[in-house]
Amino acid sequence: MSDLxxxxxxxxxxxxxxxxxxxLTIRQGELVAVLGPSGCGKTSLxxxxxxxxxxxxxxxxxxSRELSRRGRSVPPEKRGVGWVPQEASLFPHLSVGENIGFAxxxxxxxxxxxxxxxxxxxxxxxxxxxRAPNQLSGGQAQRVALxxxxxPRPDVLLLDEPFAxxxxxxxxxxxxxxxxxxxxxxxxxxxxxHDQEEALTLADRVAVLRDGHLEQFGTPEEIYQQPASDWxxxxxxxxxxxxxxWRAGRVTCALGAVEAAAVGFAPADGDAVRLMLRPEWIxxxxxxxxxxxxxxxxxxxxxxxxGHDAMLACDLTAGLTVxxxxxxxxxxxxxxQLRLAVQRPGLAFPTRAA
Amino acid sequence: MTLAPPAAAAPAPSGAAAASRAPGERGADAxxxxxxxxxxxxxxxxxxxxxxxxxxPLVYLLVRAGGSGPERFVETLTRGRVLEYAANSLGLAxxxxxxxxxxxxxxxFTLSRLRVPFPRLWLLASSLPLAVxxxxxxxxxxxxxxxxxxxxxSWLLLSAVTMPYVALPVAAALRGASGDLEGVARTLGRGPxxxxxxxxxxxxxxxxxxxxxxxxLYALSDFGLVAMMRFPxxxxxxxxxxxxxxDRAQAAILALLLVVLALLVVLGERSxxxxxxxxxxxxxxxxxxxxxxxxxLLPVVAAAPVVGVAIPLLxxxxxxxxxxxxxxxDVPRLLAAIGSTVGVALAAAxxxxxxxxxxxxxxARFRGRLVSVIESAGYLGHAxxxxxxxxxxxxxxxxxxxxxxxxxxxxxxxxAVLFMPKAIGTMRSGLADVPVSLVAVARTLGxxxxxxxxxxxxxxxxxxxxxxALLVAIAxxxxxPATLLxxxxxxxxxxxxxxxxxxxxxxGAAAPYAAVLVLVAAVPAMVLSGIRSTAKEEW
Numbered sequence: 001m002s003d004l005x006x007x008x009x010x011x012x013x014x015x016x017x018x019x020x021x022x023x024l025t026i027r028q029g030e031l032v033a034v035l036g037p038s039g040c041g042k043t044s045l046x047x048x049x050x051x052x053x054x055x056x057x058x059x060x061x062x063x064s065r066e067l068s069r070r071g072r073s074v075p076p077e078k079r080g081v082g083w084v085p086q087e088a089s090l091f092p093h094l095s096v097g098e099n100i101g102f103a104x105x106x107x108x109x110x111x112x113x114x115x116x117x118x119x120x121x122x123x124x125x126x127x128x129x130x131r132a133p134n135q136l137s138g139g140q141a142q143r144v145a146l147x148x149x150x151x152p153r154p155d156v157l158l159l160d161e162p163f164a165x166x167x168x169x170x171x172x173x174x175x176x177x178x179x180x181x182x183x184x185x186x187x188x189x190x191x192x193x194h195d196q197e198e199a200l201t202l203a204d205r206v207a208v209l210r211d212g213h214l215e216q217f218g219t220p221e222e223i224y225q226q227p228a229s230d231w232x233x234x235x236x237x238x239x240x241x242x243x244x245x246w247r248a249g250r251v252t253c254a255l256g257a258v259e260a261a262a263v264g265f266a267p268a269d270g271d272a273v274r275l276m277l278r279p280e281w282i283x284x285x286x287x288x289x290x291x292x293x294x295x296x297x298x299x300x301x302x303x304x305x306x307g308h309d310a311m312l313a314c315d316l317t318a319g320l321t322v323x324x325x326x327x328x329x330x331x332x333x334x335x336x337q338l339r340l341a342v343q344r345p346g347l348a349f350p351t352r353a354a
Numbered sequence: 355m356t357l358a359p360p361a362a363a364a365p366a367p368s369g370a371a372a373a374s375r376a377p378g379e380r381g382a383d384a385x386x387x388x389x390x391x392x393x394x395x396x397x398x399x400x401x402x403x404x405x406x407x408x409x410x411p412l413v414y415l416l417v418r419a420g421g422s423g424p425e426r427f428v429e430t431l432t433r434g435r436v437l438e439y440a441a442n443s444l445g446l447a448x449x450x451x452x453x454x455x456x457x458x459x460x461x462x463f464t465l466s467r468l469r470v471p472f473p474r475l476w477l478l479a480s481s482l483p484l485a486v487x488x489x490x491x492x493x494x495x496x497x498x499x500x501x502x503x504x505x506x507x508s509w510l511l512l513s514a515v516t517m518p519y520v521a522l523p524v525a526a527a528l529r530g531a532s533g534d535l536e537g538v539a540r541t542l543g544r545g546p547x548x549x550x551x552x553x554x555x556x557x558x559x560x561x562x563x564x565x566x567x568x569x570x571l572y573a574l575s576d577f578g579l580v581a582m583m584r585f586p587x588x589x590x591x592x593x594x595x596x597x598x599x600x601d602r603a604q605a606a607i608l609a610l611l612l613v614v615l616a617l618l619v620v621l622g623e624r625s626x627x628x629x630x631x632x633x634x635x636x637x638x639x640x641x642x643x644x645x646x647x648x649x650x651l652l653p654v655v656a657a658a659p660v661v662g663v664a665i666p667l668l669x670x671x672x673x674x675x676x677x678x679x680x681x682x683x684d685v686p687r688l689l690a691a692i693g694s695t696v697g698v699a700l701a702a703a704x705x706x707x708x709x710x711x712x713x714x715x716x717x718a719r720f721r722g723r724l725v726s727v728i729e730s731a732g733y734l735g736h737a738x739x740x741x742x743x744x745x746x747x748x749x750x751x752x753x754x755x756x757x758x759x760x761x762x763x764x765x766x767x768x769x770a771v772l773f774m775p776k777a778i779g780t781m782r783s784g785l786a787d788v789p790v791s792l793v794a795v796a797r798t799l800g801x802x803x804x805x806x807x808x809x810x811x812x813x814x815x816x817x818x819x820x821x822x823a824l825l826v827a828i829a830x831x832x833x834x835p836a837t838l839l840x841x842x843x844x845x846x847x848x849x850x851x852x853x854x855x856x857x858x859x860x861x862g863a864a865a866p867y868a869a870v871l872v873l874v875a876a877v878p879a880m881v882l883s884g885i886r887s888t889a890k891e892e893w
Contacts, residue, residue: 013385043382052386052794076797077806083798085382089791093813102809103799152800160382 002063003027004049004156004188009058009068010212011044018044020212021057026156026205029186031179033193033203035223037235041212042192046158049190050083051076062155082149082157087165088141090133096120096144097129103152119147122181139170146178150185157182159191163198175202196236200224208232224278229264230349233276238311240277240322243351251275251348254318255282255296260346273348279311281346282324284338295341298322300332314338386790393720398728400712405731407709408771411746412734415613418749419606430607439591440611446509446580446587447573447619453513454569458520459562460654465521466528469640470648476655477525483662484518485879486872487832489578491515493852493868494666496582497673497861508585514662515579516572520565521658527561528554567623574616575739577835578849582856588612589741589835596745596839606749609742616737670872673865683866687851692870695831695847698762702769703777703827707819709770710777717778718785729778736775743768744836765840772836773829777822784818785811824882831875848874 004026011019018041026032034042047053049060051073059069067074067081090099101116120126123143133141142162149157162178163171179202182189193199199206200220208215208223216228227233244253246267251260253275260275267273298314301321310328315321324340332338419427430436465476483491491511495502531554539549577589586594588608595605643651673679713732716725735743747768751759758764788811796806834849841850848871855864 044385047382047385047794050794050798052382052797075802076794077800077802079798081798083795085791085795089789089795091792091796091810091814102796103801148795148799 002065002155002188004190005059005061006045006049007059007061009045009048009060010056011041011048011053012056013044013053017056017212019048022209022212022214023058024207024214024217026188026190028188029183030204031182031189031191031202033191033199033206034209035193035196035199035206035236036209038194040209042194042209043160044212045209046083046160046190046192049156050081050158051079052083080152080155082152082154084142084145084149084157084159084162086160086162088133088138088145088162090136090141090144090148092133094133095129096125096131096133096136099133099144100129100147100151102148115151119151122150123147124177138166139174142166142174146181150187155188157187157189159189161193162191164193164195171198178202200236208235210235226261227263227347230274230276230347233347238279238323238325240279240282240324242275242277242320242322244273244275246271246273246348251346254316254320255322255340255342258342258346260348262348265350267348267350272351274351276347276349277342279323279325280309281342281344282322282340283326283343284324284332285341285343295339298338298340300334300336300338303331303334305331314340316340382794383789383791386794393716393722393725397712397716398724401716401725401728404709404713405728407767408734408774409731410750411738411743411768411771412613414750415606415609415742415746418746419603419610422603422607426603427607430604431611435586436591436608436611439586439588439608440615442505442585443574443587443589443612443615446505446512446585447570447615449509450512450516450573451566451570453509454517454520455562455566457513457654457657458517458565459524459558461517461521461658462524462528464651464655466525467640468651469642470651470655473640479659480521480655481518483515483658485876486515486663486666487578487834487849487875488512488515488572488576489582489834489849489853489856490670490832490868490871490876491662491666492579492582493856493861493864494669496856497669497865498665500859503584505585508580508583510661511579511583512573512576514658516569517658517662519568519572520562523561523565524558527558531557563623563626567619570619570623571616571737571739574612574619575741577739577741578853588615589739592741592745593835593838596748602749605745609745612739613737613742616739620737667872670865670868673861674869676862676865679862679865682863687846688866688870691846691848691851691867692874694845695849695871696874698766698769698847699827699830701762701766702773702830703823705766705770706774706777706826707781707823710774710781710822711819713774714778714781714785717782719790732778733775735772738772739835740768740772740833741835741839743772744839747836748839760840760842762842762845765837765842768836768840769826769830769833772833773826776825776829780818780822780825781815784815784822787818788814821882824878828875828879828882831871832879 004024006022006024006026009019009022010017020041022045024032034045036042044053048055048068051068054073055068055070057070060067062080065074067079090096091102094102097116097120100119101112104112104115106112116129117126120129123146125140125143125147128136128140133144136144145162146159159178163175166174175198191199191202200223203220205217205219206223207217210231215232216223218226218228223232223236227236233239242251242253242255244251244258246260246262247257247269249259250257251273252258258275258277260273262273297317301313301315303313304311305328308328309325310331312324312326312332313321314324322340422430461480464470465473465480470476488511491514495507495511499507535553535557536549539553540546544552575589576587577593580587581590581593588611592605592608592612595608596602710732713728717729747764748759751761751764755764792810792814793806796810797803801809831847832849834853837847837850838853841847846854848867852864852867852871855861855867
């Protein structure tokens with residue numbers, strides 16, 4: 001097994017600590033997304049794995065081969081780590097085919113041309129190998145960059161926000177295609193992104209980074225349903241927050257006594273806590289009430305319609321407003337009375353220090 | 355003291371690239387670039403060597419002039435003639451700079467903000483005077499008006515020839531300046547003129563001042579034109595002192611005075627220029643103007659091309675077609691002059707590029723005190739008048755390398771020092787435009803640092819090396835004062851042949867040399883400056 005092991009890695013950028021004591025073990029063939037807001041250190045982590053930035057502390061290794069530690073680093077060309085930079089960075093003086101074949105050794109016969117053609121076909125650009133990079137669309141350029149990085153058969157492939165510059169429709173299609181391709185190749189891949197949806201839909205596991213720290217590392221479902229902190233909860237999706245009191249595994253709040261799991265602390269009965277729900281966990285179905293044992297009457301105050309689903313703001317009789325998301329079929333009307341229920345356990349966090 | 359690349363000499367990065375790489379961007383490029391803070395030792399050594407060579411003329415001039423002792427200094431500098439020379443130089447430089455600034459800004463504004471017919475053509479025409487060496491323009495005028503002598507013709511002709519140094523960068527800055535700001539100022543209650551001065555002028559000012567610096571240095575260091583028009587400035591005084599007396603200390607002291615004036619101009623420009631952060635720019639549509647307005651602007655726009663190019667070429671042409679001129683034509687002599695002109699130009703271009711390369715490579719990627727000292731030394735030739743470099747190298751070769759005195763080696767070296775800044779400017783921006791991430795990609799694809807440099811940086815930066823070499827070659831062919839001082843006996847260039855005949859009023863015999871000089875030096879310069887200025891406008 002040649003897993004990629006990042007062990008207590010720290011990277012400095014100028015005088016600031018860009019990556020602070022991050023440990024990750026990425027299994028061979030896995031696709032991992034590194035998710036975080038801009039400036040969280042995710043690109044620095046990527047450059048450190050590529051050997052383009054030195055490690056301040058810790059180590060990076062693939063299998064039994066150590067690639068980096070403080071003061072010692074295998075040079076980028078000898079690491080077997082491929083890199084697809086932001087905005088593709090194709091060599092402007094070389095054709096598409098020459099870009100793809102940059103790392104394919106020149107030999108006798110047609111071996112090189114065949115390999116280039118094979119890679120071009122793989123990324124769906126078979127007919128374009130004679131084009132110049134400036135004649136490509138953004139999506140095509142990213143495909144070329146991907147083929148170019150795959151050409152030397154790297155152990156690990158790094159993708160730095162490869163879809164950020166593309167328009168929404170193209171992005172959705174291309175990223176699914178790229179994820180399938182990477183899985184089919186069995187290449188260990190790390191995708192850096194600040195787009196939660198991208199991370200959650202594509203990755204086998206997601207590493208959430210904040211200010212250089214690893215906040216959580218888990219499957220997309222774990223990250224979304226069981227965030228390790230309220231920061232992660234808020235960063236990876238919409239949240240509804242309600243003040244309440246803890247009592248025996250439930251939080252009594254404006255939505256009734258909602259079953260909840262305490263995250264990162266152990267509240268005593270009667271403690272004030274913050275209940276955090278995802279908007280789609282709240283549903284207008286009182287048949288669920290018996291199971292959830294929580295619910296409240298509400299009046300639809302406004303609806304923001306997004307095509308596939310809709311976000312409803314509902315005024316509770318208690319005077320609060322909660323947001324709920326539901327599929328956009330048979331939507332209620334503004335002013336309609338609903339009986340709301342919470343369909344799965346919520347998350348309880350400590351109240352914010354005043 | 356630092357002599358940074360002047361805005362006009364170094365081609366600005368294309369607008370698209372500048373816009374996509376906003377300052378403070380957090381991408382991989384910025385991070386990789388900031389990491390490489392320490393230049394490799396071999397590059398520093400090569401750069402320091404080039405910088406040392408480039409500072410020989412200035413350093414040796416200081417040694418030589420300083421050796422005279424303070425009494426001699428005071429005695430020389432307080433002579434009536436010397437004060438007159440200095441006053442003439444300063445007056446000419448001030449008048450020329452003011453005229454070029456006003457005229458150049460007016461031309462730039464007209465061509466970029468008003469709707470005039472054939473804007474591209476006018477822009478090209480406005481860049482043409484750059485290609486005509488001042489003494490060639492002077493020759494053309496003297497052919498037609500032999501009585502054109504003294505301050506006024508020198509001033510007007512120098513202003514016409516140098517106007518593009520202001521007009522081109524200001525036009526580019528005006529296109530790059532955000533028009534939205536002006537609109538905002540208007541909606542906040544400013545009139546059109548007031549809005550221009552509040553919102554747009556600050557964005558244009560650095561370009562105008564940098565252009566003004568080039569004009570002032572050009573006027574201070576000009577020798578051929580003022581000598582032809584018998585206006586005694588410092589350059590003329592240096593030449594006279596050098597050739598008239600065996601006491602060359604006086605020439606050295608005058609040269610030092612001229613250098614001090616030039617450096618004062620450079621320092622003044624640096625403190626006046628200021629820096630303006632570039633706002634995101636949206637182009638302003640040129641405003642339509644009436645026919646009357648258009649006709650009244652025509653003389654403004656046409657003045658410099660007519661005075662600096664059309665009339666001199668007309669004067670040249672009238673002499674060239676005269677039967678007498680053709681009868682007197684000494685073809686072998688003309689061919690010899692062409693051969694030596696092209697030969698020294700190519701040699702100078704090669705040497706300048708070789709010396710400039712390590713300095714440009716340092717400046718493109720690295721910061722720090724040592725790097726900026728090396729860069730400043732490389733740009734010294736920019737502030738040193740040709741006659742000063744020539745004079746200093748005469749002294750230097752006589753004292754240190756007598757075997758090389760009056761050899762082609764010293765002549766080519768003088769050209770390389772004088773015009774190296776042109777090569778550094780273009781090559782530096784060519785190298786800096788190669789994204790750091792491309793080299794990093796090549797590394798991750800298995801290339802060693804040297805191979806990555808060879809496969810990525812070299813092919814991408816090669817065009818800028820070619821342009822740098824071409825700029826040096828063209829400037830060399832047009833050079834006069836250093837050539838007059840340093841040329842080996844028996845070697846004549848087109849410029850010296852033209853000069854030798856014009857000073858004795860043999861206008862007919864000078865005509866073929868002038869015509870060939872236009873063909874081999876001015877025409878490529880026009881094409882190049884045309885390409886560069888229009889290309890800059892398109893992006």
